[in-house]
Amino acid sequence: MTRVTIAGLAAQLKLSKASVSYALNGQPGVSDETRRRVLDLAADLGWHPSASARALSRSRTDAIGIVLRRDPSLLGAEPFYMSLLAGVESVLAETDQALMLRMVGTGVGQDLDTYRRWSAQGRVDGVMLFDISVNDPRPALLDQLGLDFVVHGNRAQVAPGRVLLYDARGDSALIIGDLARLGHRRVLHITGPLEFEHEDDRRAAIEGEAFARGISTVFAASDYSSDAGERIVVETLAADTAITAVVTSNDMLALGAAAGFDRLGRRDVALVSWDDSLVCRLGSRPITALARFPEEQGRRSTRMLLDALAGVPSEVTTAKPSELVVRSTSIPAP
Structure with missing residues (x-):
């Protein structure tokens, strides 16, 4: 409809x-x-x-809500979300509105129960969605509950007019284009969980960009942790010595991948992170990464949600384009 x-x-x-x-x-x-x-x-x-x-029929609460399916003890280890939330808060402070943040763990349905409770209690005017999964039930539930929402995602059809659109193809072109320039011909891409649409989109985009440049790819899914990054790099590079470059879906995976290189005694493998942060900038070998401007994306999505609540169209509905920040791990293929 x-x-x-x-x-x-x-x-x-x-x-x-x-x-x-x-x-x-x-x-x-x-x-x-x-x-x-x-x-x-x-x-x-x-x-x-x-x-x-x-x-x-209802008065405004002057509050928006965010429910993250994350272990609360691990949120501080994810710089992307911390920066994004800073952007959200900066816009809400300008408009004298509040943010309700809940971290509900990874249990099935806990986030849905939170939305139902917030709606029944009239706690928030609208919510912001992250990590859209395949056949995600949240947009339909929020429509049913009468809560406005904005999605961070790659697919406009998830909720037409209500998605802050990221460009997975553009990001992949930056990453693979630089690796091709450096002569790499076989790349390991460590993704996050493939239940998330953005990870599936990233995988397809990396594969497509690599194929167009004559580069072969190997994929491994993970839970975004540094431990997973290290384990996957050690296992995969030991079994496939033709791999000369690794792309990770976040900075913590990149940190683990770098540790894996050290364990293997490999200083000849290029490394690119899909997220930039202090984790990538510090250390003896700063990591090449995509600057994705999470604070600005938080500001843009918050303005979109406030516009929806006011009943006016948003002027900006796309994320700020990423930029590749080249550092020490951008090395030529052996």
């Missing part, structure tokens, strides 16, 4: 988008007759439940 938008309502009613927004959100600036026309048409066309519910 096509999502009903403010622009669509405005076109049908021959009103400005601002007038429709005022009417839907119970704000002054329109007559009672105009407000009635807007609300009647919105109800007839199935206007997004959270927007109509707020306009018709």
Whole structure:
């Protein structure tokens, strides 16, 4: 079903988008007759439940929510999320709004229970989603609950108009392009869990970019931990000596991969991390990485969610493009 938008309502009613927004959100600036026309048409066309519910029956909480399926004790070890949350908070501070953050572990359904509880208690106006999985139940549940949301992801079709879009193909072109320039012809890509759509997209993008340049690829899935990065590198490079470069899906995996090189006595293998952080910048061999600007992505997604809550279209719905930061681990193939 096509999502009903403010622009669509405005076109049908021959009103400005601002007038429709005022009417839907119970704000002054329109007559009672105009407000009635807007609300009647919105109800007839199935206007997004959270927007109509707020306009018709519920006060704002001035809070947004984030539920992370992560072990709380490990969050501090993931610099990407810490930087992204800093960006979220910077925008909320400007608008005097609050962030509710919950880390629920990896148990099945715990995040869904949190959304249901927040909705029943009227705790948040909207939420932000990360790590979209194949056939993820969260977008449909949030629509059912009437909670606005914004997704961090690679696929616009997950929730049309509500996805901050990242460019997995563009990122892969930067990574593989540099490795090709350095003469590498066989690459190990250590992904995160392939249940996540973004990891599946990254794998496909790396494979496609490598194939186009005559480079063969080997893939291994992981849990994002440094221990996994070290173990996979030691096992895979010992069995496949043709591999001359390793790409990891985050900085902690890259740290583990570097430790694996040391165990094997290999100083001739290139290494690229999909995430940049202090982990990559420090040490005796700083690691080449993609600068993905997580703080800016946090700001952009928060503005998108606040725009949705206000009933106005967002000007920016794409993530800031990544940049490859070349460091000591960008070495030519032997």
